[in-house]
Amino acid sequence: MFFSLRPKESLKELYNRSEEYRELLRLTNSGLWVAVLGKRMTGKTSLIKTFANENKGIYVNLLGAKGVEDIAKNLLVESGLKFDELTINLKFLQIKWSKILDEAFQRVKDKIIVFDEVQEVSSPYFLKILKSVLDKYSKIRIVFSGSYIRILRRLLEPSPTSPLYGRKPAIITLKPFNHETAKNFLISAFREYPQVHFKEEEIVNAVEKLNGYVGWLTYYGNFRCERRLSHEEALKETVSEGSKIIQSELNHFLKNRRRELYIKVLRIVRTGARWSEIKRELDINSKVLNDILKNLTSAMIVEGNEGYYWIEDPITREAIKKLR
Ligand SMILES: Nc1ncnc2c1ncn2[C@@H]1O[C@H](COP(=O)(O)OP(=O)(O)O)[C@@H](O)[C@H]1O
Numbered sequence: 001m002f003f004s005l006r007p008k009e010s011l012k013e014l015y016n017r018s019e020e021y022r023e024l025l026r027l028t029n030s031g032l033w034v035a036v037l038g039k040r041m042t043g044k045t046s047l048i049k050t051f052a053n054e055n056k057g058i059y060v061n062l063l064g065a066k067g068v069e070d071i072a073k074n075l076l077v078e079s080g081l082k083f084d085e086l087t088i089n090l091k092f093l094q095i096k097w098s099k100i101l102d103e104a105f106q107r108v109k110d111k112i113i114v115f116d117e118v119q120e121v122s123s124p125y126f127l128k129i130l131k132s133v134l135d136k137y138s139k140i141r142i143v144f145s146g147s148y149i150r151i152l153r154r155l156l157e158p159s160p161t162s163p164l165y166g167r168k169p170a171i172i173t174l175k176p177f178n179h180e181t182a183k184n185f186l187i188s189a190f191r192e193y194p195q196v197h198f199k200e201e202e203i204v205n206a207v208e209k210l211n212g213y214v215g216w217l218t219y220y221g222n223f224r225c226e227r228r229l230s231h232e233e234a235l236k237e238t239v240s241e242g243s244k245i246i247q248s249e250l251n252h253f254l255k256n257r258r259r260e261l262y263i264k265v266l267r268i269v270r271t272g273a274r275w276s277e278i279k280r281e282l283d284i285n286s287k288v289l290n291d292i293l294k295n296l297t298s299a300m301i302v303e304g305n306e307g308y309y310w311i312e313d314p315i316t317r318e319a320i321k322k323l324r
């Protein structure tokens with residue numbers, strides 16, 4: 001069902017991503033490793049999970065994983081491997097997680113492995129292991145995804161000293177649906193619920209309010225068709241539930257950052273602003289402001305073009321209002 005809230009896991013549930021899917025197949029088959037990028041709620045997890053499932057691959061969610069130990073544990077669990085099946089002798093050795101991870105990779109060397117939410121992985125060992133895995137196992141196909149580009153940058157643009165230098169991944173960027181596709185998505189999905197009546201103008205209105213973010217459209221449709229809310233209620237609930245999700249992501253992003261200052265910047269760019277306006281209003285140092293804007297744009301929270309900054313996702317705009 002298109003309006004199911006879980007990430008989609010099969011091609012028949014995945015709306016309008018066949019082009020990206022084929023591209024993923026083509027790139028991985030030609031021996032490249034691939035990064036799937038895009039904003040929250042554009043359907044990254046659904047695309048890569050489907051890709052893994054349809055090709056007997058392995059999906060590994062690395063949310064919260066920081067180092068090699070977390071990655072190794074997750075990969076072992078998802079590939080159904082047990083510690084005592086590993087050849088490495090754990091009794092006499094101190095556990096070397098990088099060795100365990102290397103062996104886990106060796107066991108899955110003929111498969112597609114997708115890593116989701118890699119944004120928090122910061123261990124340099126992970127890069128070393130990836131490099132040796134890619135060199136050793138010519139058939140292994142690795143895809144990763146996440147939404148904070150800045151932290152992904154080390155993977156995407158390896159510096160000359162990085163073990164991955166010269167092995168840049170191919171990139172697939174998921175964009176929100178355009179309005180036409182978004183409308184057609186809603187109509188096709190509503191058809192799965194013949195008992196629910198909807199009006200053309202409601203669809204148009206939902207797409208105007210939520211934009212082409214398939215995730216928000218799915219929430220709206222789920223509220224209408226599963227919870228049987230009216231059009232207005234469903235929209236209201238989508239915005240309110242959605243802004244809670246985004247608020248918690250923003251809170252996470254703002255940890256260890258100058259929270260108050262970031263919130264001030266977010267409040268100003270919420271409705272769109274020029275660099276000079278933000279600078280004037282906050283009266284802060286240019287470099288500090290540039291750093292903040294760079295972090296916000298590479299986290300794909302804020303859009304920026306030629307000195308103008310704005311927030312595209314309507315739910316994020318709503319969430320910012322509520323940040324304290
Ligand atoms: N192509 C698609 N067709 C139908 N529903 C989708 C599609 N992509 C995502 N969804 C739905 O949208 C929501 C968010 O999707 P998800 O894959 O988690 O996005 P992301 O990982 O980019 O945040 C989920 O409820 C999912 O079921």
Ligand SMILES: [Mg+2]
Pocket residue numbers: 044045046116
């Ligand atoms: Mg996701």
